[in-house]
Amino acid sequence: MEPVHIIGAGLAGSEAAWQIARAGVPVLLHEMRPQVATFAHKTGDCAEMVCSNSFRSDDDQMNAVGQLHWEMRAAGGLIMAMADRHRLPAGGALAVDRDAFSASVTAALQADPLIQIVPGEVRDLPENGNWIVATGPLTSDALAGSIRGLTGTEALAFFDAIAPIVHAETIDMSVAWEQSRYDKGETLAEQRAYINCPMTKPEYEAFIDALLAADKTEFREGETAGYFDGCLPIEVMAERGRETLRHGPMKPVGLTNSHNPAEKAYAVVQLRRDNALGTLYNIVGFQTKMKYGAQTEVFRMIPGLQNASFARLGGIHRNSFLNSPTLLDDRMRLRTRPNLRFAGQVTGVEGYVESAAMGLLAGRMAAAQAKGADLPPPHHTTAMGALVSHITGGAEAKTFQPMNVNFGLFPPLDEARGGRRGRKDRYPAYTQRAKDDFRAWLATQ
Template structure:
């Protein structure tokens, strides 16, 4: 049997390799790390998490990404299995202890008898064989150039910013307090999922002034700052209006400050980043401020005046292709059908979405190698909505990276008493689960 070659050992490549091997197809997983480093990665492990440690909401009844979790679990996905095994308390979210998670994914893949690994940079699109390109947001320049040459189209790019991480024992807990928004999470451990730092109006205004005045990272020649709206740097949000942050990541709702009965004007949340509870990341604080400016600005946050940072924020280029123009519904490159694309390079955004596209690409490629055809999941499902969006549902001229959301699903009939938002979302997930179960069968 011909092997399946997969370039990239991130979320999508790891999941694709697992799914194909489970189907009985031999896999060669090509990963350039650690021989060729990227600025964002620290290890050579597969499925290393470099931005947030959150897989977002785990609510599979009224949340689209939670539904995607459910579908991946139903399909026996490796990424969701390991994320669940290494989850951290985070209220209604699925947060992951990132290093043990990546180590576990790596061990599982390397121990599979049908999966072999090859550590080198693949610089050109192969002309023969079965391949999946899952190189993610940090596709090497040489391979990106080969993709551009093969597609005849310019690669699109936006910048993805990384939030800073704080050592928990350096946060002043006489000012900050532990609480999940709306008190989600019942156990004592879950109540340590988030730290909250309050601001009054004067502190907030001074903070916004400091962000706007801070020295920022400059872009390289020829690069443009086209941001994905779900991962905007805080300074870009601040530039859009002085109240934008207060209605975004710094919204003060659903929280009660035990140190002060006066409702805060704004709140900075820090989310637990590891199982030990020694690290917390500043939620929504992706930034392109220079390191010195970050330290000064973030220490203006009440409770963080003496904070130490395990990692400051950063910014990196994220390359993706114009999938509606280039890919068919089997995720194959129309001009080179021996090559599939999966993960963030296809124009999905987020760990879960990337892994889900890897799951589909791995299953579709394995079926093809075995002389079969696996149809894409129905558009009523979360996976189906995503693949429909990237392979034809989106407008090619304005194509931008997208998280899974109910706006990508075929509309639901709101009649029969399901007129409220919560009921409508429940109707979406009920319909999706039935359709996905039938597709799996």
């Protein structure tokens, strides 16, 4: 049997290798470290965690990432097994001893007779064979160039300023209203495509003061930031003048408050639907490098968002990822080169667990292909299925940005499942449905 090749032994690549070997298929796992270093990694171990030691919440009843943990455990995932083995006290979160964790992942892969770890950099994408590209946000310059040449992506690696995303159900629609600027759009849905949050002049001035005073994330040593004018952090815009935002992403023109048509807003914050389900909304033009605590405090000053729950907070960091909705099919294959699968953060998921989960799926799909079979993704009611559905077609391609798993990616519950209930009932219903459907998917293999 021909082996499956994997480029990158991070969390996604390591998990993919483990899943492929469990299916009885040989694996060649290519890793450039330590021969070729990155500014973030310190060792040559597999699955090295470079940013934190937390896998976030382990609650598989009330939390989407906890449900993702459950699914990975149910699928016999190596990453979750080693995380559980090296777990540290962290309340309801799953935190690990990161050095022991990566050393154990490395040892498990090295001990498997079907897995061969191949040292050295892969600089070009191969034309033939069964390959998984799991190179993460720090893809080498040479391989990034090869990916750009194949996909036409102009800027695969850059400092990425991203805007926060709000759960639609937490927006106060007694304050906000639906309207596209100047009522643009041929259909009623298009004319109501945005949610608008109005500000008075005192509210705007207080918001600008808080924005300028908020704690900001600083770049690590050796990093320099180059911003695109189209996605400047809002703090950078505000520093250019107090009225800059009011004439930019917060301009009030072309909008009439349906709650009070006679009163003209001094500034307006717009939110745009971020997924096909309409459960998530992106705060338009609000890319930010504020620290997370400051973001929640400052953004909840916006009328209508005073009780907002965030599916993702904004941030800025060096990132490498594909525009997966336009480039990948639902088997995570490059549409123009189906011998290549992509997995991990390079596909546009955010977070350790999400990256490893995409490795798990890519590995199982690649193993099925090696055996002459085809494995579809799990249903989009599951955590893994929701992520795959989002990155391969559910997200808006023009505004696609990396995303953590969250219940906003799950299809709404029907009434029998508790769709009209509050979160305390609805979230367990999401996770129970996901467990049922994930078990059914595993049973097909």
